[in-house]
Amino acid sequence: MTKIDLDQLTIVSAQQALRRGDWSALELTEAYLTRIADRDPELHAYLEVFADAKTQAQVADRRFKEGTAEPLTGIPLAIKDNILIKDRVASAASKMLENYRAVYDATVIDKLKKQGAVFLGRTNMDEFAMGGSTENSAYGPTKNPVDETRVSGGSSGGSAAAVAAGLALAALGSDTGGSIRQPAAFCGTVGFKPTYGAVSRYGLMSMASSLDQIGPLARTVADAEAVFAAIRGRDPFDATSFDFAVSRSKPKKSIKIGVPESFLGQGGIDKEVLDNFSVTLDKLKEQGVEAVKVDLPSLKYALASYYVLMPAEVSANLARFDGMRYGAKVAGADLLGDYLQTRGQKFGSEVRRRIMLGTYVLSAGYYDAYYRQADRVRELIRLDYATAFGQVDLIATPTTPTPAFALGEKIADPLQMYLEDIFTVPINLAGLPGLSVPSGQGSTGLPLGLQLVAPWREDDFLLRVGKMVEECQA
Amino acid sequence: MLERQDIDHLAALSRLDIAPEERDRLRVDLEAILGYVSELSRAVLPADLAADKRPADFPHRNALRPDREPLPGGENTAAILSQAPAMKDNYLVVKKILDN
Numbered sequence: 259m260t261k262i263d264l265d266q267l268t269i270v271s272a273q274q275a276l277r278r279g280d281w282s283a284l285e286l287t288e289a290y291l292t293r294i295a296d297r298d299p300e301l302h303a304y305l306e307v308f309a310d311a312k313t314q315a316q317v318a319d320r321r322f323k324e325g326t327a328e329p330l331t332g333i334p335l336a337i338k339d340n341i342l343i344k345d346r347v348a349s350a351a352s353k354m355l356e357n358y359r360a361v362y363d364a365t366v367i368d369k370l371k372k373q374g375a376v377f378l379g380r381t382n383m384d385e386f387a388m389g390g391s392t393e394n395s396a397y398g399p400t401k402n403p404v405d406e407t408r409v410s411g412g413s414s415g416g417s418a419a420a421v422a423a424g425l426a427l428a429a430l431g432s433d434t435g436g437s438i439r440q441p442a443a444f445c446g447t448v449g450f451k452p453t454y455g456a457v458s459r460y461g462l463m464s465m466a467s468s469l470d471q472i473g474p475l476a477r478t479v480a481d482a483e484a485v486f487a488a489i490r491g492r493d494p495f496d497a498t499s500f501d502f503a504v505s506r507s508k509p510k511k512s513i514k515i516g517v518p519e520s521f522l523g524q525g526g527i528d529k530e531v532l533d534n535f536s537v538t539l540d541k542l543k544e545q546g547v548e549a550v551k552v553d554l555p556s557l558k559y560a561l562a563s564y565y566v567l568m569p570a571e572v573s574a575n576l577a578r579f580d581g582m583r584y585g586a587k588v589a590g591a592d593l594l595g596d597y598l599q600t601r602g603q604k605f606g607s608e609v610r611r612r613i614m615l616g617t618y619v620l621s622a623g624y625y626d627a628y629y630r631q632a633d634r635v636r637e638l639i640r641l642d643y644a645t646a647f648g649q650v651d652l653i654a655t656p657t658t659p660t661p662a663f664a665l666g667e668k669i670a671d672p673l674q675m676y677l678e679d680i681f682t683v684p685i686n687l688a689g690l691p692g693l694s695v696p697s698g699q700g701s702t703g704l705p706l707g708l709q710l711v712a713p714w715r716e717d718d719f720l721l722r723v724g725k726m727v728e729e730c731q732a
Numbered sequence: 733m734l735e736r737q738d739i740d741h742l743a744a745l746s747r748l749d750i751a752p753e754e755r756d757r758l759r760v761d762l763e764a765i766l767g768y769v770s771e772l773s774r775a776v777l778p779a780d781l782a783a784d785k786r787p788a789d790f791p792h793r794n795a796l797r798p799d800r801e802p803l804p805g806g807e808n809t810a811a812i813l814s815q816a817p818a819m820k821d822n823y824l825v826v827k828k829i830l831d832n
Contacts, residue, residue: 361811455791468792495802497795562769573746580747582824587817590749593827602749610748611761614739617746618762619769631772637781640790673764689791714791 262289264424269333269481272427276322276332283322283332287315287376290334294378294425301401303410303419305339306347307379314376321374330488331374336426338417339380340387341472342461343367350463351395352385354585354604364461365496366430366472366489373488378426381416385606386576387437387465389413390678393669394608401665402445404705408662411441417475418445428476428485432462434469435564436657436682439694442475443657443707446696448724449475450482452717454689455500457486458493466571469564469686479695479724486717502715513723515542515710516552516650524558526677527659530700535656538697538708541730547723552646552653556638560684563639565676566619566632567687573616576609611672640688647713652723655681657694657707681709691717695727734763 260280276283291311298304308314311334318332337343340350342360344367349355363371370377384394392400392415400415402408403423410419414431418441421429431438433451442449450473457472464470474485492501517539522532539549581587581600588599605613619628646653659680668675685692691714694707708727712720739759743750750758818825 358815361808361815453791494797497797498791498793500791556775559772559775562772565765566769566772577747581817582826584812584815585817593829594747596827597747598749601747602743602751605748607754610746610750611758613746613748614742614758615762615765617742618766621745627773628769631775632769634777634781635772635775638775638777640792641781644790672761673768676765676768 262286264289264293267427268478269330269427269476269484270478272333273329277327279322283315283318283376284312286332287311287334287378290378290424290426293423297403297423298425300406301403301419301423301425302398303381303400303416303423303425304336304379305349305351305382305397305416308346308377311376311378318374318376328373329484330370332376334376334378334427335370335485336378336381336417336420336429337367338414338429338431339383340432340463341367341430342463343377343380346380348380348463350386351383351397352604352606352609353396354579356396356586358585360461362461365458365493367461369489375488381414381420381429383416384413385609386463387413387432387434388572388608388612390436390440390675391663391665391668392416393665394606396606399665402662404446405662407664408704409444409665411444411662413437413441414449414475415441418442418447418449421445421447421475421477428474428481430472430485430489431475432465432470432472433686434465434471435568435686436679438473438475439657439682439692439707439709440678442694443696443709444662444705446705447475447477448479448482448696449473449694449707450486450721451685451692452486452490453502453691453715454686455498456490456502456691456715456717458491458496458499460493460495464575466568467575468571469568471686479693479721479728482693483721486721512548513546513652514548514550514650515539516646516653517549518554518557518653518655519551521554521557522655526680527656528661528700530661530702531656531659531706534697534700534706535708538727539654542727545726545730547726549654550650552650554639554642554646554653556635556642557684559635560639560687561676561680563632563635564679564683564687565615566628567636569612569616570620570629571616572612573614573620576605576613579605608672636687639684643688643690643713651712652720653711655709655711657681657709661700661702661704661706685711690714691720693720693724695724696731697727698731734759734766
């Protein structure tokens with residue numbers, strides 16, 4: 259058997275090796291399980307490593323023998339803990355669902371199973387996907403593989419750390435306000451949030467339904483594209499999902515990237531982040547890309563709009579956890595007591611905070627000032643993007659205003675934590691596709707990411723330009 | 733300004749039992765967050781702001797599934813009910829709502 263180099267491996271190269279018979283899917287999965295046993299006790303990227311991973315790999319090996327292998331057959335993946343896999347625990351890193359077993363497969367899981375992908379385990383996250391550091395997990399945080407004193411980002415921090423440390427070849431995450439792109443940037447991997455509706459959310463635990471989207475975290479843009487190709491498409495179980503044709507291809511010389519300079523100049527963004535951003539842009543210009551200034555005047559209200567709309571939807575979506583139908587139950591004195599005790603004790607503090615915030619902004623007397631105003635500002639933001647995309651093909655910003663921060667640094671101050679989402683949130687509000695590509699390191703040696711944003715349904719074009727960013731890093 | 737009793741009221745509306753020592757902390761946090769999001773009131777909204785100005789390829793729309801059974805009736809019923817914290821004779825057990 260040829261040696262498997264997990265630090266160099268990609269989905270594309272693993273596929274070729276599996277087809278050539280350099281090694282089997284079982285040997286590949288065993289290599290990952292060995293690496294997980296070695297590194298995960300320290301990193302805590304996984305909440306559970308599946309005991310039957312090797313059995314899944316053996317099934318994949320049979321498909322190679324039979325000649326029925328597909329692009330992801332035998333590829334070891336990690337799955338965020340809020341995506342349902344039938345008969346397995348899906349806890350969303352919450353005590354509320356500690357013992358909950360999924361009754362059905364999420365559509366993305368169904369598609370990956372049909373391809374013969376191998377699920378290594380379920381990854382750690384902020385409870386119910388609420389947070390930017392995985393410190394809100396009820397099972398302890400995931401550490402950043404690059405510097406274990408720092409956070410992995412969140413909420414898909416376990417998925418990002420697993421990919422970055424070579425504990426999975428790629429992973430699924432979910433992104434409501436940056437939960438794929440921000441941890442990808444912090445850990446030095448690729449993170450992709452497709453156009454709203456490009457991927458079915460059936461079987462994804464709902465957080466804020468007008469914003470949630472499933473997407474891949476991977477080592478390369480080509481790998482993210484391979485996972486996206488497998489999971490995208492219309493699904494009758496998610497009415498917002500749709501099919502769209504592979505988008506336009508544009509010759510490299512004429513790509514125009516918009517830079518929202520006034521938004522970048524608002525303050526609160528680390529100098530090393532801004533420096534890295536302009537160096538990356540310069541490299542792209544050498545490739546023939548044109549960078550022009552764009553004005554998105556409503557973007558400055560995006561974070562405020564998000565932190566009204568998102569908790570409002572959270573408060574409604576999480577009302578289903580009542581201690582009656584599924585999940586944990588803590589008995590109170592009467593029926594109301596059952597609700598109060600179950601929800602009060604089994605939800606963590608950030609989840610409780612967001613439910614209360616959402617309840618507040620939706621309550622009589624405050625609805626117009628908060629929810630309605632935020633919704634109208636969201637419309638303004640969408641129109642800003644529509645106008646900007648009349649002038650440019652893509653919009654670029656840093657993915658995050660800082661590199662990965664220290665564990666414990668922001669956990670006591672929720673507003674500081676929320677400000678980390680400043681660049682990622684507007685894309686969810688507008689429903690656009692967004693991609694974070696590693697853009698090297700800042701002066702502190704920590705990974706940084708470049709965020710590219712394309713018009714609606716231009717996901718393929720976005721991925722193509724993402725590959726150019728990778729090339730100019732090399 | 734949020735008062736202590738506002739937090740109590742919000743917790744009750746949210747169906748959350750909040751420990752007394754956590755309430756002051758929540759009051760401070762929620763006040764800071766509400767203070768931040770209040771900048772929304774400064775956004776100038778055009779009088780003609782309407783969804784019909786959206787580009788044609790815009791993905792957010794009011795999407796409803798067809799009004800018929802998406803799955804064969806009863807397909808997952810047993811598996812779903814097996815997750816309930818308490819069952820009796822095919823019913824979910826809940827406490828009495830009305831006293832006699």
